[in-house]
Amino acid sequence: MFSMSALLGLLSQKFILRAMLVGVLVSLCASLLGVSLVLKRYSMIGDGLSHVGFASLAISMALGWAPLLVSIPVVVISAFFLLRINNQSNDSAIKGDSAIALISSSALALGIMITSLTKGMNSDVISYMFGSILTLSQSDVIVSIVLSLIVLVLFIVFYNKIFTVTFDENFAKATGTNVSLLNSLLAILTSITIVIGMRIMGTLLISSLIIFPSLSSMRIFKKFKHVVISSSIISVFCFLLGLILSCLIEIPTGASIVVTNLTVFIICHIIGKTIK
Amino acid sequence: MSLLSCKNLSMSYDNNNALTDISFDVDNGDYLCIVGENGSGKSTLLKGLLGLMSPISGEILFGDNLKPNEIGYLPQQQSINRSFPASCFEVVLSGTLSKKGLIPFYNKHDKARALDAMQKLNILSLKNKSYKQLSGGQQQRVLLARALCATDKLLIVDEPTTGLDPLISSEFYKLIHKLNKLYGITIIMTSHDINSLTKYATKILHLKNNVQFIGTYDEYKNTEIGKTFLGGISHV
Ligand SMILES: Nc1ncnc2c1ncn2[C@@H]1O[C@H](COP(=O)(O)OP(=O)(O)OP(=O)(O)O)[C@@H](O)[C@H]1O
Ligand SMILES: [Mg+2]
Numbered sequence: 001m002f003s004m005s006a007l008l009g010l011l012s013q014k015f016i017l018r019a020m021l022v023g024v025l026v027s028l029c030a031s032l033l034g035v036s037l038v039l040k041r042y043s044m045i046g047d048g049l050s051h052v053g054f055a056s057l058a059i060s061m062a063l064g065w066a067p068l069l070v071s072i073p074v075v076v077i078s079a080f081f082l083l084r085i086n087n088q089s090n091d092s093a094i095k096g097d098s099a100i101a102l103i104s105s106s107a108l109a110l111g112i113m114i115t116s117l118t119k120g121m122n123s124d125v126i127s128y129m130f131g132s133i134l135t136l137s138q139s140d141v142i143v144s145i146v147l148s149l150i151v152l153v154l155f156i157v158f159y160n161k162i163f164t165v166t167f168d169e170n171f172a173k174a175t176g177t178n179v180s181l182l183n184s185l186l187a188i189l190t191s192i193t194i195v196i197g198m199r200i201m202g203t204l205l206i207s208s209l210i211i212f213p214s215l216s217s218m219r220i221f222k223k224f225k226h227v228v229i230s231s232s233i234i235s236v237f238c239f240l241l242g243l244i245l246s247c248l249i250e251i252p253t254g255a256s257i258v259v260t261n262l263t264v265f266i267i268c269h270i271i272g273k274t275i276k
Numbered sequence: 277m278s279l280l281s282c283k284n285l286s287m288s289y290d291n292n293n294a295l296t297d298i299s300f301d302v303d304n305g306d307y308l309c310i311v312g313e314n315g316s317g318k319s320t321l322l323k324g325l326l327g328l329m330s331p332i333s334g335e336i337l338f339g340d341n342l343k344p345n346e347i348g349y350l351p352q353q354q355s356i357n358r359s360f361p362a363s364c365f366e367v368v369l370s371g372t373l374s375k376k377g378l379i380p381f382y383n384k385h386d387k388a389r390a391l392d393a394m395q396k397l398n399i400l401s402l403k404n405k406s407y408k409q410l411s412g413g414q415q416q417r418v419l420l421a422r423a424l425c426a427t428d429k430l431l432i433v434d435e436p437t438t439g440l441d442p443l444i445s446s447e448f449y450k451l452i453h454k455l456n457k458l459y460g461i462t463i464i465m466t467s468h469d470i471n472s473l474t475k476y477a478t479k480i481l482h483l484k485n486n487v488q489f490i491g492t493y494d495e496y497k498n499t500e501i502g503k504t505f506l507g508g509i510s511h512v
Contacts, residue, residue, distance in 0.1 A: 039360060157380045164370040168356050174326035175374035175426045176345030222406035224362040 010247050018141045019133035019200060019253075023239050025148035026197040027209060031235030032155045033190050034210035035228050036166045038218075044097060045082050046207035048104035049194045052078045054128060054203035055111035062118040068143050071195045078103070079187035108203070131202030131254025133243070144196045151189045158185065163224055202254035209235065212261035219265070219272035238264055277339035279304045279430060279462055280325070285334035287317075287324050293485065294320040297334070300481055300490045302464060304340055304429075307456050309477035309493075310466045311505060316483045318466040319352070322434050325464065340429070345374045348427030348461075350419055352434045353412070364402045364410070364418045368394055371425030386425075393424040396459075397451055413444035420451065424461075431455065433465040437472075445469060449476060470506055 010016055037043060053075045060070035085099045115128070136144070155162070164172045165182045173179045190210070198206045213235035214227065221227045242257030249256075278301040285298040295317040302308050310318045323329040325336060326349055338344065348371070371393070372386040394400045399417050402410065407418060416436060423431055433452065437445035449472035455461045456476070467473055473480075473493075480496040482489035482505065489501055496502040 039357065160370065160373055160380060160382065163362075163366065164373050167360055167362060167367065167370065168351065170328060170351050171349055171371075171422070172374075173328055174347065174349040174351075174432075175371070176327075176343075177374060218361050222361050222363070222409070224360075224366050227361045 006248060007244065010244065015136070016133065016243075016247065018138075019136055020240070020243060022136060022141055022144045022148070022196065023133075023200050023243060024236050025145060025152070026193060026200065027213075027235040027239040028232050029148050029151040029155070029189070029193040030197055030206075030209040031213040031231040032152070032228060033186065033193060034212075034235075035214040035217075035224075035231055036162050036186060037190065037210055038214045039166050042083075042086065043207070043211050044100050045079070045086065046190065046194060046210045048082055048100040048107075049075050049079055049191055050198055050203050050206040051104040051107040051111070053195050053198050053206075055107040055114070057128065057198070058111040058114040058118075062114050068140060068195060071198075072147075072192060075191040075195050076188050079191045080184065083183055083187050111203075126252070127202070128198075129202050129204050130252035131198075131200050131205060131257075133200055133253050136199055140199065147192050147196055151192055154185065154189060158182065159228075162186070167224075200253055201257060202252065205254035205258050208258045208261060209239075212258070212265055213238070216261070216265045216268040219268040220275070234261075234264055234268075277337075278302060279306075279338070279340045279342055280464075281337050281339070282325075283335050283337065285321075285324060285331050285336065287320050287329060287331045289320075295324075295483070296486050298483075298487055299334075300487065302430075302462060302479070304462055305456070305460055306479050307453070307463045307477050308465070308479040308481060309473045310464065310481045310483060311468075311473065312483035312488070317485050318483055319434055321483065322432055322464070322466065325432060342429055346427050346429055348423035348425075348431040350416075350423045350431065350433040350436055353416070353438060356419075358415070359408045362407045364394075364399065364405050364407055365390065367407050367418050368421045368425060371422035374426050390421070390425055393421040396424065396455070397421050413440050413448065416440065416448060417451070420448075424455065428459075428461065430462045430464065433463065435466055435468065437467070437469060446472065452476070474506065 037046060053071050056071040056074040057067050060067045082100055082103065161177060161182055164177060165179055169179055194206055197209055201209055213231040216234050217227045217230040221230055238260040239257055242260040243253055245260065246253045246256035281301040282298050285295060286293065287295045298321065310321060312318055320329070324331050326347065327344055369382055369386060369390040372382065372389055391400070394403060397417050397420055399414065399421060402414060402418065407415060410418065436452070437448055440448065449469070452463060452465070453476045456463050477493045480489060480491065480493050481487065482501060489496055489499060497506060
């Protein structure tokens with residue numbers, strides 16, 4: 001069905017190679033952060049943030065501003081906001097998960113409204129929603145690569161602290177770790193990853209890049225370090241496979257990557273059940 | 277000076293006073309047991325001592341060169357996600373992190389310290405086991421080892437044996453006693469377990485939103501309030 005020459009033809013195209021590089025880096029970032037976010041039960045925050053990212057993208061496109069430069073600060077601010085709501089949700093009037101649902105659907109609605117009011121953007125909506133590698137410009141690629149390298153380095157430097165805070169926030173706080181600083185760092189890194197990844201994965205699907213790989217590796221591995229390493233491998237593998245599939249059979253990139261991730265998740269689940 | 281002293285400490289949750297005017301001292305080598313009914317403010321006091329919550333008035337002073345990041349803490353079990361994927365060694369090792377300041381990675385010394393803590397609590401054999409697959413009692417020992425990595429001086433323990441069976445509980449208290457006696461670590465503990473309290477505590481703080489009693493265990497058992505609280509058990 002897929003011939004080798006079609007694959008080689010694909011790989012010789014510059015824009016695909018560029019997208020691949022960005023995608024691999026974003027997949028790495030997303031999976032590393034994902035382990036912590038999933039364990040802290042923050043999975044839905046990723047979803048909310050991507051919708052906010054979509055709205056800010058739509059606004060910046062409509063006004064002709066640089067999309068990444070607008071989206072990143074907007075999403076970072078919303079991330080702080082969502083984390084705060086989530087942490088206070090026990091005693092505030094609106095519970096954390098409903099607050100996230102409110103914000104994420106409002107942002108999505110706002111984004112769609114703006115896109116449909118802006119002339120000549122309707123055709124792009126599908127690509128924003130479900131991802132496309134065609135939307136990446138040369139400067140996007142450079143910004144994305146630099147930012148994702150920063151995310152990776154910070155994650156590695158703070159790995160042990162992130163473990164402590166994820167495992168037991170109270171202990172970390174009690175023994176003098178600056179927990180709110182680390183949570184802010186996680187929020188910023190997550191926001192950056194989401195905004196960069198959104199273009200390739202699409203608004204509706206970027207959060208799966210965060211959630212799936214860590215869930216898959218947690219089926220099999222029981223050690224934090226192993227979970228982190230394996231989820232980054234799974235993430236990159238699924239991204240590459242999904243991207244190639246999407247080019248060969250012409251389906252949106254994000255959708256194809258999610259389906260690949262789902263398949264891997266099911267396989268990991270079965271392996272996890274059998275080795276238990 | 278005392279290892280830790282509370283002076284006229286008051287703490288509250290949005291205008292609900294949980295603790296008013298608490299004063300007491302803890303000396304090096306003490307085994308202080310904080311007792312009181314449910315809702316009497318025991319956990320709140322520990323949160324204050326650990327800096328998890330700031331008091332509305334009064335102060336907490338650390339003496340003997342004790343720094344706030346040199347306190348070991350064993351939280352109540354329910355605050356931890358029991359299905360967390362981590363090996364016991366990873367969990368214990370994370371206890372050494374607080375002393376490392378800006379240094380991001382563990383060195384040989386930290387690893388040796390973690391192994392030493394596990395050895396003291398007889399859980400070396402669990403080193404590579406997965407935390408979530410342990411029994412409640414084993415998990416509790418792992419968390420105690422982690423706390424031990426964070427301190428040589430003061431261990432703060434909140435109801436350590438909730439949900440453990442009596443035999444495991446009494447072994448757990450024995451371990452804490454050993455840390456106190458053998459290694460000179462000061463213990464501040466809340467507990468509803470009267471048996472362990474009568475056996476090991478040297479000091480008692482009885483709370484009911486304020487201090488009902490503070491003093492040695494021997495004094496406590498002869499006071500009216502002490503007799504009532506210790507109830508049937510001490511006469512058995
Ligand atoms: N998060 C909270 N928000 C509001 N009030 C709280 C909170 N935690 C505790 N309280 C209140 O503060 C008071 C003291 O609670 P605390 O948890 O310190 O009691 P405790 O002595 O530890 O009880 P227990 O034996 O049940 O553990 C109680 O009246 C409680 O209702
Ligand atoms: Mg309590």
